[in-house]
Amino acid sequence: MASCSSLLSEDQFLCAICLEVFNDPVSTPCGHNFCLACISFYWENAAVCQCPICKTTFVRKPDLKVNTFISGLAAQLMSLQVVEASVRISDLHRAKPGCRILCDVCTDSMNEAVKSCLECLTSYCDTHLEPHQRVAGLKRHTLVEPLENLEERICKKHNRLLVMFCKTDDLVLCDLCVKLHHLTHDAVPVERAYRERKDSLGRTEAKVLQMIQNRLQKVSEIKESVKQREEDERDVWVSTVEDLTDLVSDIQESQAEIIRVIEEKQKAAREQADDFIADIESEMEELQMTNTKLRDLMDMEDHLCLLKVSPSQSRLPQTRDWSTVSVNSRLSVEHMRTSISQSVSQLRNTLDEMNAEIKKYSYDTQMSNVEALMAAQQHEVDFRLDSSTAHPLLVLSGGGKRVSYGTMIQRLPNNPNIFTEHLAVLGERGYNSEFYFQVCVGQKTEWCLGVATESIQRRGVLRRRDCGLWAIWFIPDKFETFDSPNVPVHWGKVETVGVFVDYDGGQVSFYDVATATLIYSFTECVFTERLYPYLNPCDNEYGNNSDPLILLPVGHTV
Template identity: 45%
Template structure:
């Protein structure tokens, strides 16, 4: 039987009415076979009993004979076809993964769907997709790549396929919506709007990439500022160390205090910089995430999914405006000067005390020590002068830089003012041109009105002249008739 079934094809066991394998096959008196339900329903809906194949008409409904041979062969063929389908599907088809769209017809192990039907609202694997590829009734169904949530592709109001996009309301609609709620709206096919939105997503992705690059450059700028600040701090520390190395315990104590002060300022600046960097890195991660989502959405072939997700992904996520944000190195100016001044004041007290004791005790101190103290103070004073000169120089340089920036800003503002003046002049010229055109049009319309009025007056005069002429003719006719009657009157009366 298996060898015989190999020689048989599916067409030999198809009912000509339902185009499916026979179910309860029966034979008509003319010898043709049909499903019992199919031929019964066909005759119930027809006026006369007629064979669908040979068109033979039966005066009375004939008795149907069960065809056991075809019934057994059809059952065996159906069983063998199912076995072949199951074996081929198990060997060739892939089992549905969590990221794949599963077949809605498979029972037990769900296979990966190859297509989704927009008419049946189901997804099919290779085996269950076969009827849509072979049967004429199902071939007309619209198949797309497998997608989930097919019910979401139907209009909730009209239960029709969402295949249009309303630009006025920015929503997907069906054909019936165009004659009801969206009548006279600007409506385009989904694919056309999909292409436009996909292009906009590409622009959005490019903008996000530019934002990422700007923030990466800002991080480099902040890190560079930190490095420069560290260099400045090191230089200040080294200068302070050089100043206080020659001093004794009080000088060393002042040196330590100076170092702590400078480092504390640096730590505060670094903490601020680290906060900015952390915030920038967080924004970059969010932008990269949005970029990935936009890239995935732009590569999606699912029109509806793209349009539904377009509003939420078209714009970049909210970020901070970093154009005016910068990390300014802490000002170390005056730190060393204040420390040295304080040290000088601290040292001046012992000097006064020593001199007072020398005067009181009249003890002659060593000239070398006095010279040493004097030389030390002189050296400190010279260093203070140098530091003050450097501070003044830096202030002058900064003021010059600020003045230069102010000049540039003033030039930019003046250019903007000139542009605005140019635009205002252009607007005035346009207004004058429009007013002249309006005047010319008014004059033309007035001339046309005058011509029309003159023509109307002329027609009225002509009509009145014609009417007066008709009146004269009618009066003349009346007179002639009266004269004719007067002449006929005596002639009629004379024979009497």
């Protein structure tokens, strides 16, 4: 087996504090990784909260969450190391040319065995083999060349060597088992099956290592992308704050200037009014004096005296025409009010446009879902449902595009390819690359939908985990995954579900097509077989559920 260290180094997954492989790894804001317990204990006993590696100091203790991606990689590394160790141990115990297999009977001097008995399940040296050559009953026993781990190599039913492997049932058999019970099956010699299995494991290991390498590369790309995005957004942040700060300063200056101008106008108006009032009061005094003189003249009864008075004494004093004088220039005030109001309105419109752009940017995740769904739909596949896999109670349309739950048996229940417990059917075609399909679920009260391997168990109840099925299960108003019941992953109802498989990326995603909402994604999956669409319309447990599941092409409606 190729060493996993060819692509992954254990040093990359060691905590800098405990020097062990990560256990619940977390990442600090400065980008370094530690075990959650280690860094928590380190900060509890430290005077300041800082990174043990780069000494970056944090004003507040970061709220750390377990990094599931690094945790998964560490688990895969440990798994590969276990596999390598197991292979090395089995290699050490396998009988090779020149290896000594000792007699099972010898107690004092451990002599080398010369034969193994398939009936006694014991290996004998020359001395202890003598009874098998002399005693009549023992002479009938089958003696073979010395074998290691003899009991594990013998068929329990026929006491014959396990020399054949049945690919159909995945069983190691003796030649008699093959003749009696597996004659029509695909049975090959153990040596050939061993080589094929080793080749298959090697290919799987290479694929796993390549997937790990791809993910490491993707992690690097994501980190670089996040770093670049943070730098770009920091530039936007700084420039926006500067621009808005300058704008606020300009607005404040304009506000102060408006107040200054108004106060100056008010002061000038008051001064002008005071001057007018002073002039008017002065004229009023003169008029008052003139009025007094006129009354005195009017009170004269002597005709001659009144006539002798100079006419100039009865004339009105020279005064100003005050009817045209005003200090209230409302026209200019209204003009200023209108102008300022229009400017403020334009500024508000500009602010509204800016806030709309900010809100649009904050909805970037939703836009990303729309783009992701549109990209997934580019990989749409066309297929029919495979009636030879359908549960006996399922009703399929003639075109193989619809499936619903019925109450009458539709096909023979002894077909080895059909599902016997789950009300399921597979698509006719399997895929080992990216593919997408849509299913209309309408108003159904329960359904299960996803993808499955060709080798998925058809008979009996599926175990929840690692059964070769990646599916979501809808029951009234909530979604669960098939492998984690009673754990809601999404709420609400949908009418059309889009299923996208990123085979090489190890991901299965489910979308609400109408709203482009991501319902759920299975991530970090390892696919080694072709994947087939899996549809399960379910029964009537939650009310009338007779509506069909319908394969729906992109852009079409029911």
